[in-house]
Amino acid sequence: MMRVGRINFGGVFKEASLAYVPEAKVGDYVIVHVGFALSRVDEDEAQKVFEYLKQMDELGEIQGKEK
Amino acid sequence: MKYLDEYRDAELAQKLAREIHRVTTRPWVIMEICGGQTHAIVKFGIDELLPKDITLVHGPGCPVCVTPLEVIDKAIEIAARPGVILTSFGDMLRVPGSETDLLSMKARGSDVRIVYSPLDALKVAEENPTREVVFFGVGFETTAPATAMAVFQASQKGLRNFSMLISHVLVPPAIEALMSSPDCRVQGFLAAGHVCAVVGYEEYLPLAKTYRIPIVVTGFEPLDILQGILMTILQLEEGRTEVENQYARAVRREGNQPAQELVRKVFKIVHRKWRGIGEIARSGLGLANAYAAFDAEKKFGLSNHSVEEPKECLSGLVLQGLKKPPGCPAFAKKCTPEHPLGATMVSSEGACAAYYRYRRREEKELAGAR
Numbered sequence: 001m002m003r004v005g006r007i008n009f010g011g012v013f014k015e016a017s018l019a020y021v022p023e024a025k026v027g028d029y030v031i032v033h034v035g036f037a038l039s040r041v042d043e044d045e046a047q048k049v050f051e052y053l054k055q056m057d058e059l060g061e062i063q064g065k066e067k
Numbered sequence: 068m069k070y071l072d073e074y075r076d077a078e079l080a081q082k083l084a085r086e087i088h089r090v091t092t093r094p095w096v097i098m099e100i101c102g103g104q105t106h107a108i109v110k111f112g113i114d115e116l117l118p119k120d121i122t123l124v125h126g127p128g129c130p131v132c133v134t135p136l137e138v139i140d141k142a143i144e145i146a147a148r149p150g151v152i153l154t155s156f157g158d159m160l161r162v163p164g165s166e167t168d169l170l171s172m173k174a175r176g177s178d179v180r181i182v183y184s185p186l187d188a189l190k191v192a193e194e195n196p197t198r199e200v201v202f203f204g205v206g207f208e209t210t211a212p213a214t215a216m217a218v219f220q221a222s223q224k225g226l227r228n229f230s231m232l233i234s235h236v237l238v239p240p241a242i243e244a245l246m247s248s249p250d251c252r253v254q255g256f257l258a259a260g261h262v263c264a265v266v267g268y269e270e271y272l273p274l275a276k277t278y279r280i281p282i283v284v285t286g287f288e289p290l291d292i293l294q295g296i297l298m299t300i301l302q303l304e305e306g307r308t309e310v311e312n313q314y315a316r317a318v319r320r321e322g323n324q325p326a327q328e329l330v331r332k333v334f335k336i337v338h339r340k341w342r343g344i345g346e347i348a349r350s351g352l353g354l355a356n357a358y359a360a361f362d363a364e365k366k367f368g369l370s371n372h373s374v375e376e377p378k379e380c381l382s383g384l385v386l387q388g389l390k391k392p393p394g395c396p397a398f399a400k401k402c403t404p405e406h407p408l409g410a411t412m413v414s415s416e417g418a419c420a421a422y423y424r425y426r427r428r429e430e431k432e433l434a435g436a437r
Binding site for chain 2: 010021038043049
């Protein structure tokens with residue numbers, strides 16, 4: 001009746017319903033709340049904060065040189 | 068663990084904090100709505116990394132905390148009935164009602180069980196066909212899809228011994244209530260990432276416009292929260308009032324459509340009283356007419372009553388961001404997690420519990436050093 005996934009929470013395995021993330025595949029990272037996967041983690045978006053921080057560094061270097 | 072540990076990197080957190088210091092020129096007051104973010108902020112000391120000019124106030128996003136006393140009394144009344152199995156999330160059991168709490172009812176022989184998911188409550192009902200099984204469901208938009216699925220499945224399976232005591236609440240009406248209050252000091256909001264994972268963030272666009280406030284959908288790890296704060300401050304400093312999405316790895320603009328669909332099918336929007344705040348129009352979810360057979364209040368013929376909050380508990384002010392927990396005379400004295408006066412001291416998302424757990428020792432150490 002409902003797709004269920006086996007989810008690895010940092011070593012602890014629990015089942016969660018995949019009813020709301022029908023697109024989820026084995027190996028995906030999902031956000032789980034009270035037994036339901038609610039969202040798939042987007043790998044590209046996940047990198048953005050680190051890219052932002054890296055840009056900040058580069059920008060800092062340029063500004064540093066200008067001084 | 069992937070997508071967790073890297074967002075807790077101390078060096079990168081310091082880097083974001085330095086950037087926040089660099090861009091801040093004036094005092095700003097920012098509210099994080101979600102109790103989960105409050106805990107992360109207090110636990111990791113994020114507020115202490117910020118410039119003195121930035122004030123974080125903790126919002127009402129703790130479902131256990133805003134569940135009204137009357138509803139907890141109703142759950143207790145149901146649990147007292149013979150033949151009933153009352154199920155709920157663990158935190159709910161220790162929240163004081165007007166006279167007792169569910170854990171004490173359990174100790175006195177009522178069948179009260181902790182479940183991890185509303186689906187577990189459904190399983191209990193299937194395994195105990197001669198008993199009435201009630202799920203006491205609280206939560207924000209994040210939890211509603213789970214509750215909705217339990218009701219939907221119970222209906223599909225024709226389960227007659229299952230019902231729910233529902234106290235679901237919604238974030239946007241609470242933001243409106245806060246912003247309409249004359250005491251409101253909040254100039255920007257961190258919106259709760261997991262709520263938005265379900266509902267998206269389109270409904271925040273009119274709020275940002277009407278109240279001229281930046282709203283940044285923010286995740287729960289230290290780097291998420293720091294980046295959310297930075298994005299909010301940049302908007303404030305530049306005079307922008309937009310909705311931005313820091314937590315794009317989990318939140319899409321339109322949210323989770325299948326979840327929203329089932330929530331719309333099973334629930335209807337109702338007026339809801341918030342503990343410590345009062346009634347907020349159209350701020351909650353109740354069972355839709357087609358699912359009224361699963362409404363425990365109707366099934367058990369519970370009457371509405373109104374009870375006074377204990378005066379010594381200031382959780383209402385804490386939930387509105389008007390007071391911080393250590394500012395309450397009862398904090399860590401008359402009110403502790405073992406003997407809580409209010410729900411904010413009980414819940415894993417409650418602001419008082421966060422300060423009790425993570426800040427008290429430091430204060431003691433500081434006091435000792437003096």
